[in-house]
Amino acid sequence: MKICIVTHKLIKGDGQGRVNYEIASAAIRNGYQVTLIATQIDSKLQNHPLVEWVYIPVKIFPSVFLRNLAFSWQSTKWLKTYRKNLDIVVINGAINSFPADINIAHFVHSSWLQSPFHISKQRKNLYGFYQWFYTFLNSYWEKRSFAIAKLVVAVSKKVKDELIEIGVPSEKIQVIFNGVDLEEFSPGYVKRQKIVLPENVTLAMFAGDIRTNRKNLDTVLKALVELPNLHLAVLGNVQNSPYPKMAEDLGISQRVHFLGYRVDVAQIMQTVDMFVFPSRYEACTLVLLEAIASGLPVITAKITGGSEVITSECGILLNSTEDVSELSKALERLTSDRNLREQMGKAGRAIAEQHSWESKAERYLHLFEELIAS
Template identity: 60%
Template sequence: MRLCIVTHNIIKGDGQGRANYEIVLEAIRRGYHVTLVAINVSPKLQQNSQVKWVPISVKGFPTALLSNLVFTWQSRHWLQQHHHEFDLLQVYGCVTDYPADINAFHFVHSGWLRSPAHTWKLQKNLYGAYQWLFTALNAHWERKSYQMSKVLVAVSEGIKRELIDIGVNPNKIRVILNGVDVEEFVPEVRERSQFSLPENVTLALFAGDIRTNRKNLDTVLHGLVHVPDLHLAVVGNVTKSPYPQLASQLGLSERVHFLGYRRDIAEIMKAVDFFVFPSRYEPFGMVVSEAMATGLPVITTAISGVAEIVTPESGVVLNDSEDVIALADAMAKLASDRDLRSQMGQAARAIAEQHTWKSKAKIYVDLFEELHQGKA
């Protein structure tokens, strides 16, 4: 089978890009040839004789919206000329507007646009207006893309519901949850000093984009006020982030440790006691499953797709992302009980081991084979 995948990134250390990377590895293992129309491709894949990379350049464009448009135009032009060279085409959302056999949805912009936590609804300024435009246009393009796709893959049941809400036939949808690297994320211990984090205190971790409100660090900080003995490590780019200032205003500067953007998140997770991630809108939330694989109890919200694998034995799922007191109570409960954290961490690890990337990649490639056989 000759497979073509069109997406921005096919690299190991990037959310959706990681899913793409694992799918390509499994396709190669089964002897298939894979054409990758992408901006970035892992060097390991570039060196494989079964892989052909068609690079798309979006350098020099000032916004994500313009970059995405350029990628769409260039990829469509290439597909129009070369579609006869492969047997099956997989795309991601509205990354291109060429008809596809499989379209995998890791994010539904229509759902985010309807969310009461959308940036525009909280920031009535130029930045908020840009976010509204970006989301609204992508929502429009998504509707076109699902109409042109034979099968849609949703990364959670929540994403499936959102696709149905915008008119997708449920019979076209397959649910394949995202996976986790249980070899990189493992229950080990690291010295906090190497990350400039305090020893001999209970330490929670938050990781995500802290330049916008979607990941909900503000509620974590307000909740932390009610848990006076708990410290918090924050991984995320602080450039233009309002949260260092908010932490200072709340009197939390000595207990909140901003580490900036880091690529060693797997190591940092080994140095903390539990993970907190009450996102306001999250199609899945791979960082939560990575924390579970590290053997950490987790706190997340029902709106997050990853909540579908979090059990009461492994973590806490909050019904309301804005409930400061409920979040504070959950953090206080974990902060005060070391034995409970240990028990929940073991349960979390056991769940993560059932959702490895290799197992998810096999499901994807099985689906490719099923569709290819149907076309024969």
Template identity: 45%
Template sequence: MRILIVTHAVKKNDGQGRVNYEIVKAALAAGHRVTLLASEAAPELLDHPRVRFVPIAPSRLPSRLLQYQMFAWRSGAWIRAHRDEFDIVHVNGFIAWARADVNAAHFVHDGWYRCGFFPFRLLRGFYQAYQVIYTLLNIVCEKWAFRHAEVIVPVSQRVASEVGALGIDASRMQVIHNGVDVDEFTPGPAERARFGLPEAPFMLLFAGDLRMSRKNLDTVLHALVATPANVHLAVAGILHNSPYPALVQSLGLSGRVHFTDMVMDMPALMRSVDAFVFPSRYEPMGLVLLEALSVGLPVITVRTAGGAEVITSGSGIVLDDPDDAEALTAAIVRLASDPAYARGLGQTARRVAATLSWQAMAERYLAVYAQVYAQRHAQAVPARATASVKL
């Protein structure tokens, strides 16, 4: 097949970019030809003889809203001019003013806006007004993009429900969960000293953006107050402009919460803790959750976190309410007080992750491509036969 993939970046150290990177690798291994319509692509992909890179220069317009619209107009114009050159056009959400065969839905702005935790208000200053306008415009654009695609691929059941709320029929959707590098994120020896962590305590890990309330570190900290003193928390994320160090101090947790700032070697940090806590108030599909499963960590998460749907009762604990600190405390205490139970969850978590490798994910996308391709050709045959009869 001749495949066109449209996205801002195709590279390993980027969430959506990594998904597309792995799809390209699998497509090339299967013998397909791939064109990348993007602003950035990994050099190792561009060196391949069956890869064509069509760069869309980043716009210099002020604001991400205008920059993304410019990308959408430029990429849409290019697609319309070259559509006949491709068997499959794969886009990612709203990224081009053009029809597509496959649209991968990684994030749905309407779901974020209506989830109950959207933090911005139109009349609370310029920045918040901009965020509201940006979100509302994206809702309109995403609805258009999903309606102009043959197949929509939500990255979780949560995202699928949000796409459905826009009026898209479930028959047009095929959920494909994001993947994880099961060879990089693998169980192994702890290196706590390397990260400045004490050796003795039961160590939880929280990883995420420390400037965003939706990641819900505040509930983790309030839950930690009610746990035994031998339960500690490692927090990985950029500390600049974060309110959480002050909250830690006010709660009297300074000796039990260890901020590591940004960590480049996340697999090593995950191998150095005992459990992963991820009570995000809103999450389409958390890659970090899959990474924790792959390392073999018992996971505590919540139903509002996309990805929780892959966790079985034997591989983690899924809570109902992200703001229920008492329930979170009870889950933490259960893991910390029962090593055999925690170990069993971790072992099952690793087996669950094995079904969610990047290769498995990419092969599912290729299967969708093949399905769309076959259906188009099946429809074309009767059309050609009818035309021959008329002649």
């Protein structure tokens, strides 16, 4: 089988990139030939004899929008020339205009555009307009891409529901949930001193883009005001972030530890006691699975993409992303009960073990084989 995957990156440190990296790795293990149309791929894939890398250079363009346009045009042009040599073409969302055999939907821009927390509704300026325009165009392009694909894979039940809302027939959609690296993310103990975090305190963790309000760190900080015995480690780029100032204004800056962008997420998860992530809009975040695989109890919201794997045995699901009191009570419940944290951590690890990347990648390959056979 000759498989072609079209995506910007095939690397471990990127959500969409990780899914495609795992598919490519599984295809290689099965002896399939893989063509990767991408700007960046993992070093383990670059020199493999079964891999052909079609490099798409876009760095010369000054904005993400222009880089994406350039990638779309170049990748579509290549596929028009060489499609006849391929068995399966996999693209991701609105990455280009070529008819795919399988389109993997990681995010539905139409749903994000309708959210009251979309950046354009929060910032009534030129930047807000740019974000609206960018999301609007992606909404239009992705509807077209999903319509011309033979099959669409949704990375969560939430994404499937959103695809149906924009007109994709239910029978055309299959759900393959994202996975987790069970070796990288596992229960363990790392001294907090190594990460420059305080010892002998109960420590929660939050991770995500903290330059906008989509991930909802603001509600977490407000809830923390009511919990003087709880500290919070925050992972995310602090450049242009309003939240260090917000923590200072709330009088909790001594208990909130901004660690910046980190690549050692798995190690940091082994230093904390719980994970809190009530994101306002998420398609299917990898970080929830990574947290439960690390043996951490999780607090998230029912509407947060990825929360469908979180049960009452391994975490707490909030009814609202905006209810500070509800979140505060959930944090207090875990802060005050170490035995409960340990029980939830063990239950979460058991759930995570059902979602290994290997099992998810094999499901994709099985789907490819079925499509060829039919």
